[in-house]
Amino acid sequence: MKTRQNLTGYLFISPFLIGFFLLTLFPMMQSLYFSFTDYSLLQPAQWVGTKNYMRMFTSDPTFKTSLGVTFTYVIFAVPLKLMFALLVAMLLNKNMKGMSFYRTLIYFPSIIGGSIAVAVLWKNIFGIDGFISKFLAIFGMEGIGLVSNPDTALSTLVLLQAWQFGSAMIIFLAGLKQIPKELYEASSVDGAGMIRKFFSVTLPMLSPVILFNLILGIINSFQMFTQAYVITKGGPVKSTYMYALYLYDKAFGSFQMGYASALAWVMLIIIGIATIINFTVSKYWVFYESGGDK
Amino acid sequence: MRTKKWFTGLLALTLVASITACSGGNKDEAASGTAGTSGTTSGNQDVTLRMMWWGSQSRHDVTLKAIKLYEELNPHVKIEPEYSGWDGYWDKLATLSAAKNLPDIIQMDAAYLGDYAKRNQLMDLTDLSLPKIDADLMEAGKVNGKQYAIPAGRNGYGMVYNKELFAEYGIEEPKEGWTWDEFFTVARDARTKLPKDKFFSIDMSKGELEYTAYQLAKGKGPLYVDEKLNLDKDTWLEWANTWRDFRKEGIVPPVDQSVADVELDAQFDNLVKGNILIKAMHAAQAGAYDGLMPGKIGVAAFPMAKEAGSWLKPTFFWTVSSVSKQAEESKKLIDWLLNDVEAGKILKTERGTPVNNDVLNSIQADLSVGDLLGKEMIDKISNNAQPFTSLPAGWTDFNKDMQSTFQGVMFNKITPEKAYEDFIKRADDTVANLQ
Structure with missing residues (x-):
């Protein structure tokens, strides 16, 4: 009886299981194998042991460059985006006539922010002859192309990421709605002002949601590809040469699938470590109302 | 109990994997749209040839016109064109070759020829006889002594x-x-x-x-x-x-x-x-x-x-993919594109000055000012020209890095001396990885 029940259960989730084994686990294991080989897609893979990993850590300067760029990007883009998302969420949490209209209005552009079309638009706005460049020229700063200068290209991409606050904002908004009104009323009675309420009520009550957004944001940002590919192609002077872009170039530019697989696994491990660190540190700042963990 | 733990672990792994996978999921979309349509027949039975090139709108227009004429002259051949600008062309070609779904006839650039030839993705066209084409020009289409590529025009x-x-x-x-x-x-x-x-x-x-x-x-x-x-x-x-x-x-x-x-x-x-x-x-x-x-x-x-x-x-080349099942028909089409006067009249100098002088002479009268400019430059160069050397196979990455370092020098991120050391170091690394 028990096994029969279990079987029925597995049968119900079988669409997921089949998809998982065929489309996720199998390719993952395959790429793990390829990461120890020389593989150009056309000739059969040749086992080379840890050569790919050795090369990465000893003689490949581009690996370090792209890793550095990606870390810089994550460190700046993720907090900026979260702060921005939280700010907007709090503004949209006010009780006001036509609020749902404003929410749509603000949410809408940011969900398409990750698309190719917006990246192309961004390229034209921030390019050498774009709107921003022309605007700066009014103030005597001529010939500035924010995405064609290695000093400013990465910050421009960070800005674009912050502008895609939409989904994080929605999650924050839902979190804000969950915070009991009584807590604010009680703190008002105790004489807390706006700022005090934010730090003593809103932030602690929202901390699980912040953690969730933080982890998701970090995972996504480590894999940043579209904007770097479309807007800057990794340039100028590799200042925006994201890790995912390097991986793509190795895989589909020079057909070094083995090396690219190794790069992918290193990235997975890095993301894994970042996530573990996040969870570990979260004990000290995330507050669960149910008191389960604390 | 044990299974439960195992299962939880599996679920956690899936979660991580599916989150990590979602941003990279669309990359092979390009490959799916053009699934193999090449016919498997030969001789005078119906044949479908897939042909791919990059270029501007005017090149697309005249090439499509030439294709139409060829289809009229050879009713058993149907040509499926795939064309785009330079941007994205190589990404698409790379994806297609990864899917082992390359078109029969591919417009190929010297910068990529070595790599594609050495990966055995191109057919050896040595037996295609093209006596009207200058031998020096043909030489540029050889890789390791084999004629993988046919010059599409003079440049x-x-x-x-x-x-x-x-x-x-x-x-x-x-x-x-x-x-x-x-x-x-x-x-x-x-x-x-x-x-x-x-x-x-x-x-x-x-x-x-x-x-x-x-x-x-x-x-x-x-x-x-x-x-x-x-x-x-x-x-x-x-x-x-x-x-x-x-x-x-x-x-x-x-x-x-x-x-x-x-x-x-x-x-x-x-x-x-x-x-x-x-x-x-x-x-x-x-x-x-x-x-x-x-x-x-x-x-x-x-x-x-x-x-x-x-x-x-050569401006660039015509090549035939090694997986093509229509080698003879593909070669015939390339021959026609380069040597037929009628084809030349349509294509003019869209792929550079014609490689066949008979074709060039026959269209001289209808060449526009722009076409003549290209010819004029070639004439000026040919008085005292250097031999052409293409990028050797396996050096594409190095070449990209070099361009990036050039920019580094321009932005004063690196001194010319340091840049030189960087080039040498990367060149050594490239040689070491060529095997």
Whole structure:
């Protein structure tokens, strides 16, 4: 009886299981194998042991460059985006006539922010002859192309990421709605002002949601590809040469699938470590109302 | 209980994997749209050929017209064209080849020919007899002695300039056999004659072709010899420092502007916008420049020093993929495109000056001013041309890194001396990984 029940259960989730084994686990294991080989897609893979990993850590300067760029990007883009998302969420949490209209209005552009079309638009706005460049020229700063200068290209991409606050904002908004009104009323009675309420009520009550957004944001940002590919192609002077872009170039530019697989696994491990660190540190700042963990 | 734990672990792994996978999921979309349609029949039975090229709209138009004519002449052949601009073409081709779904006939560039040939993705076309095509030109389509690629047109590397601006500001136009010393002197003098927002030349230190032309002129040979880097240190330092001085003195546009320059782009091409007077260019593009600025374009060979700086080369090539099941029909089509007078009349110089002189002579009368410009540049170069050397296989990554380092020098992120060390180090790494 028990096994029969279990079987029925597995049968119900079988669409997921089949998809998982065929489309996720199998390719993952395959790429793990390829990461120890020389593989150009056309000739059969040749086992080379840890050569790919050795090369990465000893003689490949581009690996370090792209890793550095990606870390810089994550460190700046993720907090900026979260702060921005939280700010907007709090503004949209006010009780006001036509609020749902404003929410749509603000949410809408940011969900398409990750698309190719917006990246192309961004390229034209921030390019050498774009709107921003022309605007700066009014103030005597001529010939500035924010995405064609290695000093400013990465910050421009960070800005674009912050502008895609939409989904994080929605999650924050839902979190804000969950915070009991009584807590604010009680703190008002105790004489807390706006700022005090934010730090003593809103932030602690929202901390699980912040953690969730933080982890998701970090995972996504480590894999940043579209904007770097479309807007800057990794340039100028590799200042925006994201890790995912390097991986793509190795895989589909020079057909070094083995090396690219190794790069992918290193990235997975890095993301894994970042996530573990996040969870570990979260004990000290995330507050669960149910008191389960604390 | 144990299974439960195992299952939880699996679920956690899936979660991580599916989150990590979601941003990378769309990459192979390009491959799916064009699933294999090549027929499996041969002889005079119905045949479908897939043909892929890059180019501008005008190239697409005439090629489609030629294809139509070929289909009328050969009713059993149906051609499925796939075309795009240069941007994205190589990504798409790479994806198609990864899916083992390459088209039968592929327009191929010298920069990628070595790599594709060495990965056995191209068919050896040695048995395709094309007596009308110049042997030197055919030589450029060989990899390891095998004829993998057939030149699609004649091209040369020289300069295009804005005649009108030269005249307007009283600057001496390039003449036959001019030297680099003259070029640099004219560039300095031009600063005093031109308004603040106009510059004599683009910052040529951004490109490896421009540098190659300089090193060749100095008599130090091409950039790659015997599949190895042949970068002459003194020539490189001289070159880099000259352009650094030019940037300081405002003889060339600000770095941002030079780096953002996009060939033949109405918004980003400095020559089209009238910001600069001269830039390096392939002969095949001269006509397109004339289209954007009619009547203003002049052409010249590269300056010389000890030797000539310019070279002649095929514009690019026609190749047949090694997985093609229609080798004979594919070869027939390539032969027709290059040698048939009627085809030549339609295609004109869209892929460079025709490789077959009979075709060239038969269309001479209907050539436009733009077409003639390309021919004029080739004629000027051919008086004193360097042999063409293509990028050896396996050096594509190195080449990209080199371009990036060039930009680093331009932005003062790295000194020319350090850049030289960087080139040598990367070249060694490339050789070590060639096996």
